[in-house]
Amino acid sequence: MRTLIGRWQTWAGFGIAAVLLFGVAPLVFSEFRLSLLGKFLCFAIVAVGIGLAWGRGGMLVLGQGVFFGLGGYMMGMHLKIADAQVFGNDVPDFMQIAGVRELPGYWAPFASPAFTLLAIVLVPAAIAAALGFGVFKRRVKGAYFAILSQALAAALAILLVGQTSLGGSNGLNRFRTFFGFTLNDPANRRMLYFIAAGVLLIVVAVVRQLMQSRYGELLVAVRDGEERVRFLGYDPANIKVVAYTVAALFASVAGALFAPIVGFIAPSQVGILPSIAFLIGVAIGGRTTLLGPVLGAIGVAWAQTLFSERFPSEWTYAQGLLFIVVVGFFPAGFAGLAVLFKRRRKAKDSAEAESEKEPDAEKVGATP
Structure with a gap:
């Protein structure tokens, strides 16, 4: 019965989110x-992956800008x-403008839409799997893994700045079409929003399924006691590689x-700063929950846009202060606070129910 109720709650949550994203937002904004x-x-979307790797797996990924930049x-x-x-x-x-008259060799395959879509899926996944096996098999974890991932983001940003065939520091811009659709058309731009929402x-949904599966339990077990998982016959490196x-x-x-x-x-979306910005949203929203990273990423990004327009120099300090407060005093994020309040209320209701069941001592003593 409890499982059935949980499923209905899940479907109801997805239904509400779909109505808000596909129905309300286009009408309001x-x-x-x-x-x-x-x-x-x-x-x-990036935050959901970080929530899986960091919140569930305990891997502090400070280099997600690398894979974000590769796809972009x-x-x-x-x-x-x-x-x-x-x-x-x-x-x-x-x-x-630079005087190049022939397309570079590594550009040519990306003329195919099918090759581009496959590369977006396979190339970053292959790089992450290879890097993960090389790192986790050597039992590199904690701050060492975080520093390594951050160094990769910095190296890629520096590499992109020096590549004139990729636009240098300006990157790639002024896109006019998207798979045959004109980007200047408001209907097509709305279509892009719907694709992102979908x-x-x-x-x-995929991450929720992973969290509810046996693999999700193993991932949490690796986070909380890696040596115990290894003692039970599982390889923690393989479990980490999948999440990463x-x-x-x-x-x-x-x-x-x-x-x-x-x-x-551009390289500004690839380096250390955007990677840390992704992490801040996840931490503030609640890295151990499913929706916490989503709400945190959207909320932080929206606040940055709103307040940086009015207070451009103060926003960076406010963002850093908010991150310090959350990590120091609310490590589970704002979503974790809701879970904590729910648990306390449930415990209080249980205590009150138990007290009502206990018979009055005087009445028991007065009974012949």
Whole structure:
């Protein structure tokens, strides 16, 4: 009975989220705000993966900007080639300005939409799996893993800045089409928002299924007692690799959606700062819960947009202070507070119910 109620609650939650994302938001927000919300949904997709790897697996991933950037750049390369073909050019516009007349060899495969979509899924997942096996098999964890992942993000950002064939520090921008659809058309931009919303719901459903499965239990067990899991006959490295790969896949898909929604992808979205920003949203929302990372990522991104317009220099300090307060005093995030209050209320109700069941001592003594 309890399982059936839980399933109905889950379906009801997904139904409410779908109504809000697909029905209410397009009616309430303007085209600009709806596109902005689509951008935030991309951040939420990354946050869901971080919640799985960090919240459930205990892996402090400080380099998700790497996979976010890989997905964004691969999508951007395809969009630039498609734009050049529309105007009858052999190379994208920024290459023409630089005097390049022939498309670089590693660009050519991204002229195919099918190859681009497969690369967005397979390349980051393969890199994450290879890196995960190399790191976790050597039992690298904790701060060492966090520093390593952050170093990879910094290295990729520096590498991209020096690549003129990828736009250098400016990155890839001014996308005009998306798989044959004109991005200047408001209907097509709304379509991109709907795609991002649908992907977010799918990602949340996948992570929920993983959390409810035996694998989810093993992942939590590895987080809380890795040596005990190894003693029981399981390899913690394999369990970690799966979570790390799934998180990388989600980040890549989010980056691929981010590029056409925002209209550019640059090294500034790949390095250390965006990777930490992803982490802040997850920590504030609640990394151990399912919806905490989603709400935290959207809330932090929205607050950053809102307050940075009025207080551009103060927002960075406010964001850092909020992160310190949450990590120091509310390690489970704001979603964890709700769970804590629910548990305390349940315990209080149970105590009151037990006290009502206890017979009055005087009445018992007075009974012959």
